[in-house]
Amino acid sequence: MKKIILSVGTLSLGLLLAACGQNPIQTSSQTPEQSTQVENNQTTDVVNATKDTDDIDDTDDSTPASTNQTSQQKPSVSLAEAIEIFQKEFPDTDITSIDLDTSFGHFFYKIEGVNDLKEYEIKVDAATKEIREREEEDLDADEKNGVKRQEEKLDLSKLLTLDEVTKIALEQTQGGQATDWDLDRDGALTYWEVDVENGKQEATVKIHAQTGEVLEVELDD
Structure with missing residues (x-):
């Protein structure tokens, strides 16, 4: 029994040495199933990379395009603050415009x-509240003693902001930029006139x- 085992071992050793003496052909250690799996993984990577690229393209496409329309500019100083500045500067007066x-x-x-x-x-800076100009003059004789005051004073109660x-004016002009406001x-009747520029068209909304009732819309092409 020992001889047989030895012979087999010797034969195996001889075959092993003979194999080492030859230049083996380099072959893939992967089985056909493993090769197929690698190819499938590579294909999946390509598909995922393509999908990622598509996602990036979709994100770019969904970005809103810039327009020429700008947001409505607003003064920092509110109307109520401007009225208060005038009334502190000139107590016991009525505002006419x-x-x-x-x-x-x-x-x-x-x-x-x-x-x-x-x-x-007065002229008030609507960003700093600074009074830039200040004027006063006597009324004509026929305007004194409350005559002009009664005829021209504005109703400042429950004013719209x-x-x-x-917002009302821009709804009438289908957008644009309000540039001037006159009370x-x-x-x-106390009323607002709002001047709006919308492209090449100008409008005044009363x-x-x-x-907030719209009294008149005047278009100037």
Whole structure:
């Protein structure tokens, strides 16, 4: 029994040495099943890479395109603050006119008012509250003693805000940019006039100062 085992061992050793002496042909250690799995994995990687690229493209496509329309500019100082500045500067007066307009992209309030003897005007920086201009002069004889005051004073009760009247005006013009706001009086009615630029078209929208009713829309092509 020992000889047989030895012979087999010797034969195995001889075969092994003979094999080592030859230059073996390099073959893949992978089985056909493993090769197929690798190919499938590589194919999956390619598909996933393609999908990722598509996802990136989809993200770019979904990014909103820039438009020429800009957001509505607003003054830092509110209408109520501007009115308060005027009333502190000129106590016991009635306001007869308020204008908010832009000069080279800068907002200013121009407010006019009267008492029984004089009329006043100030220009307020709508970013800093600074009074840039201040004027006063005597009323004419036929305007004194409350005459002009009664005829022209604005109804400042329950005023719509600038945001509210701007929204109403832009709805009438199908968008655009409001550039000027005027608060005036016609008879017993206090109203806003809002100037809007929309492309090459300009419009003026007249709005009831308390109710928001649109009184008139004037287009200027």
